[in-house]
Amino acid sequence: MNDKTTPADRTSKAVRSGQLELDMTSIEAAKKHLAEGAVTPSYGPWRDSIVKLLNDALATELVCVLRYKRHHFTAHGMSSPAIAEEFLVHANEEIGHGDLLARRIVQLGGSPDFSPDTLTRRSHAAYDEPSDLKAMVRSNLQAERVAVETYRQMIVLIADKDPTTRSLLEGILKDEEQHADELADWLED
Ligand SMILES: [Fe+2]
Numbered sequence: 660m661n662d663k664t665t666p667a668d669r670t671s672k673a674v675r676s677g678q679l680e681l682d683m684t685s686i687e688a689a690k691k692h693l694a695e696g697a698v699t700p701s702y703g704p705w706r707d708s709i710v711k712l713l714n715d716a717l718a719t720e721l722v723c724v725l726r727y728k729r730h731h732f733t734a735h736g737m738s739s740p741a742i743a744e745e746f747l748v749h750a751n752e753e754i755g756h757g758d759l760l761a762r763r764i765v766q767l768g769g770s771p772d773f774s775p776d777t778l779t780r781r782s783h784a785a786y787d788e789p790s791d792l793k794a795m796v797r798s799n800l801q802a803e804r805v806a807v808e809t810y811r812q813m814i815v816l817i818a819d820k821d822p823t824t825r826s827l828l829e830g831i832l833k834d835e836e837q838h839a840d841e842l843a844d845w846l847e848d
């Protein structure tokens with residue numbers, strides 16, 4: 660085995676050759692570097708990029724929490740308290756998503772970025788403060804659609820490079836699609 664081949668090279672080669680054979684070199688390497696915890700050599704070349712993608716998603720979730728909270732409290736007293744409550748439910752679910760992402764970043768040996776100074780720059784979705792209810796629903800729906808598209812692309816990019824992160828993102832994507840559906844229903848009413 661050529662020492663310069665990476666675990667990813669060896670896995671791709673095995674897949675291309677149609678053989679269901681484990682990469683024993685990487686399994687042996689996994690016995691070393693115990694301080695890396697769950698991160699084995701196969702993560703090697705992709706870990707930093709995946710942590711960056713996760714940190715940008717974390718920023719997006721945190722901005723969504725702030726936007727939903729602002730909308731929840733300022734929508735009170737408007738025509739539909741049910742929508743205000745829906746904003747709060749979504750805010751709490753986005754907090755849960757942020758926690759999942761931060762936990763995974765740490766598990767990958769990265770550092771979760773909660774810095775408020777750069778939050779809106781790193782977030783894929785925008786923060787805003789509209790005063791009427793319909794504009795709030797529209798802005799949250801737009802953010803949810805951005806989240807759906809972002810998570811879908813992340814899942815495609817990560818593919819088999821990190822199955823644990825991919826399955827975590829698939830779970831979050833399901834929630835974001837449900838959020839978007841619920842908000843779209845409010846717009847129709
Ligand atoms: Fe979310």
Ligand SMILES: [Fe+2]
Pocket residue numbers: 749753803806834835838
């Ligand atoms: Fe959402």
